[in-house]
Amino acid sequence: MGIAHRFLAARLGQAGPWNTTAHALTHKVLGFANATWLVGLTPMVTFSQAYDAAGRRTELAVSVNGAAEFLDQWSYDPLGHVVRSDATGQLTAADYNYQDDESYQYDANGNRVLANG
Numbered sequence: 001m002g003i004a005h006r007f008l009a010a011r012l013g014q015a016g017p018w019n020t021t022a023h024a025l026t027h028k029v030l031g032f033a034n035a036t037w038l039v040g041l042t043p044m045v046t047f048s049q050a051y052d053a054a055g056r057r058t059e060l061a062v063s064v065n066g067a068a069e070f071l072d073q074w075s076y077d078p079l080g081h082v083v084r085s086d087a088t089g090q091l092t093a094a095d096y097n098y099q100d101d102e103s104y105q106y107d108a109n110g111n112r113v114l115a116n117g
Contacts, residue, residue: 052076 062070
């Protein structure tokens with residue numbers, strides 16, 4: 001299950017009828033730049049991504065009903081390496097507005113061994 005589906009399930013719940021469609025979907029080489037999920041005609045969740053001139057993702061933002069809920073940002077060193085991650089490229093932290101922030105640790109095989117938050 002991708003981040004979009006996990007976020008929708010956690011934030012909006014599974015109960016009730018769903019008339020959810022993707023709207024204003026703009027594709028990039030490896031994913032979307034912006035997407036809005038509607039329930040009926042009401043925008044519920046918007047995912048926005050920003051990219052630098054080299055085409056690398058620099059930001060992922062999520063809003064629910066227009067209110068910011070989640071923001072993750074990436075920065076790169078002069079060689080193009082992500083600055084905020086571990087040696088295997090695993091996410092090491094996530095900052096949220098709607099729950100406690102999370103941090104993660106991984107073993108040498110890339111398996112998550114610790115999650116706080």
